[in-house]
Amino acid sequence: MTRLSFQLYSVRDFDLPAILPQLAKIGLQEVEGYGGLYADADNFQQQLAESGLRMSTGHFDLAMLRDDPGEVIRIASLMNMESVIIPFLTPEDRPTDFTGWQAFAATLAEAGKPVIDAGLSFGWHNHAFEFTACENGRYPIEAIMEASDHIGLEIDLAWVHVAREDPVTWLETFAGRLLAAHVKDCAPDGECADEDGWADVGHGVMNWDKIVPAMRSAGAELMVLEHDNPSDAMRFATRSFTTASAF
Template identity: 40%
Template sequence: MDFSYQLYSARNEASLDETLKTLAGLGYTQVEGWGGQFADPAALAQSLRNAGLSMPTAHMGYGQLEDTDAALKIVDQVGIQTVYCPAPPSEDYRNGTGNWAEFAEGLARIAAAFKAAGKGFGYHNHHWEFVKDANGKTPMELILDASPDTQWEMDLAWVIRANEDPLYWIDKLGSRITAVHVKDIAPAGEKLDEDGWADVGTGTLDWPNYINQIKAKTKAKYFVAEHDKPSDAIRFARNAAAALKSYGV
């Protein structure tokens, strides 16, 4: 296992090349890309090489993934091993009117194509995926039930924001979890300018315990540091690296 950095956290930085070099200097060897970075895959691959970093995982939106052949070409050019769809494709799913079963089948088709190409594919949760339907099923379960080839990148802090116990889900579906987003939640009323998120190791979550449980009960290969709205992406990267090293990741 190794720790990584979700580059969406640094989306407002002026220079990707400088950001990558800074991350390498902080001890990162891997980063996780996101959909907005793949306009020029060859240039991105060169930037990674220049910084001495790899990108084993990435996020691509559902619309981008529907052109699966094009997505797989990007994957090959950049050297990505597993892609996670980061969210449902429209606001309908966020306000409760989306067809999660249909979406799950779409993800299953993409997973099959990625598997045939020798690549991994999965889904990354927010909190919307834990609202039960009339049959008592959560969208997260529908997504994973639709195909054994769809993996789960658990965003553990979003599970908590859904008022769910991540340890319950780790016990229930740990065999499907192949990566984990590591982010922290500030005490109530704090860090409001950062939407209540906190740098890893400075918030309220018992990450040492969670990491031990993840190592013991899941197939997670990657611990990916992420902050949805950091006021300083490099400060966050520095604090997250120090915390993850101290946790033995």
């Protein structure tokens, strides 16, 4: 059964304590965390519980996981998370060829072992750079996913689109390896400039009629709503939840 969640990074610039109960009111039951929320994890978990929400997945910085895996696992357990996900690699840290990506992927797989040993799922969340071909024609995302069967993918469908790749093709490629899908939309060229070119789900150019069946076939049972820069948090949340609920 497909479940809906909400990446709280989407509302980082708004009054989060006020927004949490509003997310529950529109029908959301799950959210996804990010690094800025974990400084006082105990207090934030209480806020979630009071709002009727559960943080089922969370984004964690790779450096934090490597330096203090015990703390990552403590936070994940406190929040009742199912999955620990690494969300990003800064430009200066990105390898410049496929061999470099293979080496990075091996490091990623090693870093994830304590998470797996703790009974949690471990995965990677993509941006566009993982879907830019290397010098040999292969993709960084292939190196990451080939490093270990224990690395799952939270596929960000809009970033795949931004990379000018077909989300359906990559959903098929990684069928059975998906922890979740970031359900995000792109505005038509030149529109929504004040929101960095992103759109509410169902109000952009993503071909959901083709993508949604591919998500189901690939085993993406958790759909995480996201917008990188909404001007109105609850407009985005409400319209996107309405769209995704009908998928």
